[in-house]
Amino acid sequence: MGPGVHVLRTLADCHGLRADLDRVGDGRLVVVGGGFIGAEVASTARARGADVTVVEALPAPLSGLLGQQVAAELALLHADNGVRLLTGAQVASLVGEPSVTGVALTDGRVLPADAVVVGIGVRPDTGWLRTGSGIALDTDGGVLCDEYGAADAARTVYAVGDVARRYDPLLGRHLRVEHWTSAVGQADAVARSIAGPGPVAYEDDFFVWSDQYGGKITLLGRPGPDDEATVVRADAPRRRFAVAYRRGDRLAAVLTVNWPKALVVARRATAAPGAADDVVAAWKAL
Ligand SMILES: Cc1cc2nc3c(=O)[nH]c(=O)nc-3n(C[C@H](O)[C@H](O)[C@H](O)COP(=O)(O)OP(=O)(O)OC[C@H]3O[C@@H](n4cnc5c(N)ncnc54)[C@H](O)[C@@H]3O)c2cc1C
Known part of the structure; x- marks a missing residue:
């Protein structure tokens, strides 16, 4: 990787990126990959004044996990905060030698860049x-x-x-x-x-959170491709919503965006039939 190109895995990566964001100032940062890590980098860099573009190959970041409709609504956080999001866009190559000056896309566009962060996942080194x-x-x-x-x-x-x-x-x-x-x-x-005396299974509740643009996104449970998603939006100055994913009559997963109380309500819900309806009704009453 040449100067100006970063990944984020270790503390040293983090220090290197921070130093480079100081150099970039209000210049152009291109983030490749709009998942949790890409979005958090975009959010932090934007707060430090950078002109940020996120390049995402999917129709919406995290659409494979959250479903297209919910992922598209979540992605609006970027525009709300002045970050450009290019979806369905794939990177062909990095431009510039030795320091990066741009990101070339497969559709022929070249995005000028003073720095690039690549956050497209990892593979086990086994x-x-x-x-x-x-x-x-x-x-x-x-x-x-x-x-x-x-x-x-x-x-x-x-x-x-x-x-x-x-x-x-x-x-x-x-x-x-x-x-x-x-x-x-x-x-x-x-x-x-x-x-111990026998094997112990671990029941994963699949909880993950992400701090973005001064707010918090949480995902409890794992949405499935056939789940029915019900979105409840709060009347608030900034984007705030929660999503109940129903699988049959079960509450399979819950996404909350800038709405900690909605997570508290969802955590109290059980896997019992009807829990999804109860949670949605409780959110509407918040
Ligand atoms: C930038 C970033 C942000 C993240 N944010 C979140 C978050 O907000 N919430 C969340 O839930 N998760 C987050 N994650 C994911 C989370 O960090 C990982 O899921 C978690 O660290 C996994 O723990 P682990 O012990 O399996 O692997 P690791 O934490 O990666 O530890 C594995 C260790 O093994 C060492 N190792 C690898 N191969 C060998 C070898 N052959 N011999 C000896 N040592 C070896 C590695 O050097 C490493 O130190 C984030 C990850 C990154 C990179």
């Missing part, structure tokens, strides 16, 4: 497990585990955190989750399995 370890890996390098996090039949090797593709009995499939809360919860359960 190549060293491929030969001779007896540990099965998924195509993306994730370690295939049972519901207890065990990676071998004898339960002598476990994986936790970003690297673990764990079987989720509720969803009926293997899942790799890149959330801090999941890493901690899985580690706790695996430690109990190793030290």
